[in-house]
Amino acid sequence: MTDTERASSAADRLNILHLFPRTLGMNGENGNVEILVRRAESRGVSVSVKRYEDGDSLPASVDLVFIGSGPVSAQLETYAWLPVVAPPLRALAAHGVPFLAVGAGFQLLGRSVTLVDGTELTGAGVFPVTTVVGGERVVGDFVVSSPKLGTLVGFENRGSSVSIGDATPLGSVVYGRGNLPALGPGASAGAAAVAASGANADGTVLVAPDDRAEGFWVGNLIGTHLHGPVLANNPALADWLLEAALARRGETLPAAPADLVEIDRRAAKARETIASAPLSE
């Protein structure tokens, strides 16, 4: 559906702002929005999606913000538009609007992104995190244990590290690397992935192996490098975002109808398959 078809009454609808879908749309990221829309509409909640491209004005009413991943070249192209959207995005975050930010989009909404050549990009400052591109490339299945949502699974494919300071992560890493390189005895999957990537990981021991953490989750702000796309394998996360968006309007998310129950059964099988035998490159 186009923006205009959905434009009847912004107040009656759940308004999703999809940031930079053209540049930050790798790894099936559009699927996250498709999934949010489907999971809301199946329950009778109308949705309006504003796809925000370069230089458009932001919609007045926003209930949920999504930004996806992309290559560094796309990140650089997107960066030019960041100053336009940064102040309104920070205001939305301050008002408790839920955000899901993945990969390069998560990095750009942070405080800064330092590129391989040392150039520092100033981020939108929505998330209090900093990113350093380079170091090693980790590629493989990704299993994260979230205190709130249980096992989250997906795919990890990153060549950067994110520092979230003392903030709460999305969860602890069961398989994969997570925000920061962890090496040494017990780093298992992370170390295997580093070795397999052929990178030299000297001097990259930033956290103890047991402290590997993934992403950021403070209040209604969620950032991660889980692909899959992340909401495909983890419907609980999608529903949490919808609930948070509706709660701000004093509404609740209706129970899942049969079609979603079936999709969720399949997603549970997908999580089980990945978590039982995760692999790295």
Place this chain on the structure above:
Amino acid sequence: MRGGGSAIPGTVALRIAPRFLEDTISAIPRGVVAISGSNGKSTTTNMLAAILREHGLKVFTNPSGGNLPQGIASSVLSQVSLGGKLDADIAILEVDEGYGPRLAKLLKPRTVLLLNIQIDQLNRYHEPDRVVRMLEQVAMTSTTSLILNRDDNHLVDMDRRIPGDREVSFFGASPELIAGAAHGVASADRFGDAHAEVGAREAAVTVTDLGDSQAVLAVDGHDIAVRLPARGLHYALDAAGATATARSVMGAAFRPGLVTAALNGLSTVYGRGELLQVAGESIEIIMMKNPASLQLNLDSLGSTPEQVFMAVDEGTPDPSWIYDIDFSSLSHVDVITGSKAWQFAVRLGYADIPVGSVDLDVRAALKRFLALPRPANGRKTMILNYEQMMGIRKILGFKELEGGGQA
């Protein structure tokens, strides 16, 4: 010993005599043509070899899929004489993008043909920009001529971005055909720099018409009809790339009419538009190597398939991209198998495409699918990733290297 999977002899030879590959190849009188790109390498290599053979050349080539150093060395071993010479006028070698820079330096190709740069195996290549840089390095090694796809976002002006002097020619399709394709040519997006618009270059060979498994190519004022391995603009572009390369290699001796004869006589490369005959039924194989190949093959389906089988395993470690695929040409999927089956079942659920059953046991799933009543149009459809395609061909009793015959 021959075969798509038999890289072992090549591995051994390279270990014993590291220079064996380059020494043998460099003795070939008309040198090497290297073919690379995200999709269509095997098909195009097959086509170009046929066109040059039709022109009377003795061609050495690597069988489909054997595009890594060990695979190429194995191909050489299987055809080399006792004196260490290949009985060939020219070598046409399909080169893997990832190994392209290294291989190209080794093989010193006179001619390089680059087909396309599409989103492909991000688990291996991380991002398309890296593939662009790798293929730039391959292009730079060409000493005589470079053939590029003018309808590709990154290839349209690659000649202007690399140093060195060589003859450059282009192939492409008419703007009408590209606009008429449901998802265009699925070229990877290009960000961040000003560049020539796709299609802006004069093409030596242009696809001007497209039918059901056939196309018309315009070459130097001639219209030539060619048969394609299956439906689809992407196959027509492969034929145009092969023809443009043959034109460049043969120079004044190039005869457009021989292209028709060569492509009419081709068998398909396995898994690329191949039709297998199993117990009196036709099974159409659609390979889903990456988003572009799956989307373009789905777009090229003549009608909604009556019976559909899907098998995807760890050969596709990160299937996130299936959310970028428009599956609307499918009305349902009967059976899904492979370790990624549940992820596909979730995707199809969100796309509102009914799924019959999911079974991670490939043999059991295959048995169930083959037991379905014969479809009215006599054709069953299988959508497979490369690894499952190889495995399932074997299970079905197809052990030969090239498509067609039953072992």
